[in-house]
Amino acid sequence: MARLVLHIGTPKTGSTAIQRYARAHQPYLASRGIDFLLRGRLASYNDLAISLRGGKHDAAATIATDIRKRMEESDAGTFVLSSEMFTGVDPARLRDALALTAMPETRIIGYFRRQDRYLESSYKQKMKTGKVAPGFQNYVDKFGIRGGDYRRIVDAWQAAWPEATFIFRRFDPVGLVRGDVVHDFTALLGLDIDTDGKPPPAEPANPTPSIDLLDLMQIVARIPGVDARKVFRALPVADLPRFRGRAMENTAARALLAQFADGNAALCQRFFPGDNALFATDDLDGPEPEIATPSFTDDQRRIITALLRAVAENSSGAS
Numbered sequence: 001m002a003r004l005v006l007h008i009g010t011p012k013t014g015s016t017a018i019q020r021y022a023r024a025h026q027p028y029l030a031s032r033g034i035d036f037l038l039r040g041r042l043a044s045y046n047d048l049a050i051s052l053r054g055g056k057h058d059a060a061a062t063i064a065t066d067i068r069k070r071m072e073e074s075d076a077g078t079f080v081l082s083s084e085m086f087t088g089v090d091p092a093r094l095r096d097a098l099a100l101t102a103m104p105e106t107r108i109i110g111y112f113r114r115q116d117r118y119l120e121s122s123y124k125q126k127m128k129t130g131k132v133a134p135g136f137q138n139y140v141d142k143f144g145i146r147g148g149d150y151r152r153i154v155d156a157w158q159a160a161w162p163e164a165t166f167i168f169r170r171f172d173p174v175g176l177v178r179g180d181v182v183h184d185f186t187a188l189l190g191l192d193i194d195t196d197g198k199p200p201p202a203e204p205a206n207p208t209p210s211i212d213l214l215d216l217m218q219i220v221a222r223i224p225g226v227d228a229r230k231v232f233r234a235l236p237v238a239d240l241p242r243f244r245g246r247a248m249e250n251t252a253a254r255a256l257l258a259q260f261a262d263g264n265a266a267l268c269q270r271f272f273p274g275d276n277a278l279f280a281t282d283d284l285d286g287p288e289p290e291i292a293t294p295s296f297t298d299d300q301r302r303i304i305t306a307l308l309r310a311v312a313e314n315s316s317g318a319s
Contacts, residue, residue, distance in 0.1 A: 002077060002104040005189065006164075008157065009084035010147075012121035013111035013171040014181030016206045019043035019082055021182045028198050034189055035076035037067060049085035052093050064097040071100075078189065079104070087153050091160035106164035108157055109188060111181065113171035114279040115148035115260050116253040122147060123247055127214035130221020130228045134211060134294050136247040145256065151263030154270075168271040170279065208243040209235070215294035219305050223312050245292035250284040257281065 009015055022029060022036035023043040029036050039045050045067075051060035071079055086094065087110065113121070123139040126132040132139045146152075158166055167188065173179035177187045182200040186193050193199055208214075213235075221228040248256070257264075257279075268278040296304070 002071070002079065004100075004104045004106045005078060005080045006086065006106065006108045006161075007080060007082035007185070008086035008108060008110045010087045010110060010112055010118065010150075010153070011084045012118060012125065013084070013113055014185075015044070015082065015084035015111075017182050017200065018185050021186075021200050022080070022082070025198055028196070030076070032189075032191060033077040034080065034191075035070070035074045035078070036080040036082070037070055039063075043082060045081060045083040046085045048094075048097070049083045049089050052089040052097065053085075057097075060093075060097045064099065067098060068100065080189070088147075091157045095160050103163070106161055107167060107188075108161060108164050109167045109169065109185065110154070110157075111169045111171045112150050114257070114281070115145070115150075115264075116248065116256050119145055119148055119256070120247040121208075124208045124214065124243060128208075128217060128232050130217045130219075133218055134215050134292075136252075145259065148256075148260055149263060150260070151266055154267060168267065172280070174280075203238065207237055209237050210241040210243055211245070211292040211294050212296065213240060214243070215296055215301075216304065219301065219308060222305075223308055226312055243292060244290070246289035247292065249288050249291065250286070253284055254281070 007015070007018065019042065023038065023041070026036065026038070036043055037045070039047065045063065048060060048063045048067075051057075051063065067081065112118070119139070120136065122143070123132065123136055126139060126143065127134065132142055154166060154168065158164075169176070169184065169188075171181065176184040178184075178194075180200065183193065217228060217232060220226060220231050264278040268275055272278065
């Protein structure tokens with residue numbers, strides 16, 4: 001019987017690394033009876049998630065039809081459908097869109113990092129394209145913390161796929177196979193990629209640049225005619241200084257986690273009944289971390305803004 005593996009994220013838990021590995025190792029996966037469903041050149045179905053979230057039913061149906069066709073034409077025993085954005089959609093709508101006539105054995109794999117770390121990562125991601133100014137509270141004020149309600153997410157998936165096996169993985173090197181999400185995910189598929197001579201690259205798939213560069217992205221996002229997302233993607237991020245420090249103090253992190261205490265306790269009982277807590281918090285008992293703060297002054301930002309505007313206007317005139 002065929003098996004369907006739904007990799008639902010969450011965002012900022014190594015999904016890009018998993019997807020890049022799958023795209024680069026299609027022949028290897030196929031030789032093991034695994035069809036990691038690609039979307040063009042990508043291994044992520046974020047466009048399906050976006051269509052479902054936006055109520056674009058025709059677009060979602062078209063993508064789902066392509067998925068069914070791929071599955072019908074493949075002789076693989078395991079199919080993997082991946083998007084880190086699936087945790088943001090109504091899973092019942094995804095099931096309806098897929099409309100599989102014979103529902104295969106289904107496993108739902110979700111990676112979850114401790115909520116303060118997840119929301120901190122989401123904050124950094126929003127800064128990359130200028131969607132929020134530096135300062136974690138700016139992120140909370142604009143986007144809220146609903147994405148950290150893991151019980152709500154898990155309950156929705158288990159209600160939509162009651163016959164499926166839900167695999168809750170804590171995104172923490174201590175609990176991952178070989179401390180790495182690619183090793184962990186492929187192990188869940190029944191693979192030993194090191195023994196097979198197919199280890200993942202050591203370089204992080206989606207590194208976060210320094211707070212200063214993220215601060216400058218706010219300026220880029222405000223320049224007329226400039227696509228901040230394209231600008232960021234064009235940057236040699238791997239060669240630039242990395243983000244250092246944290247987004248919040250330990251006391252703020254504990255206060256944030258307290259808002260998810262009941263849900264986390266319920267999930268711990270559901271998936272890890274022998275553990276005392278869903279996530280370890282020992283690190284929050286140590287010294288207060290350095291808070292990442294941009295070094296540019298307001299005068300420097302005005303100068304940089306004027307310079308970038310002049311470059312953009314001059315480039316537009318030249319074209």
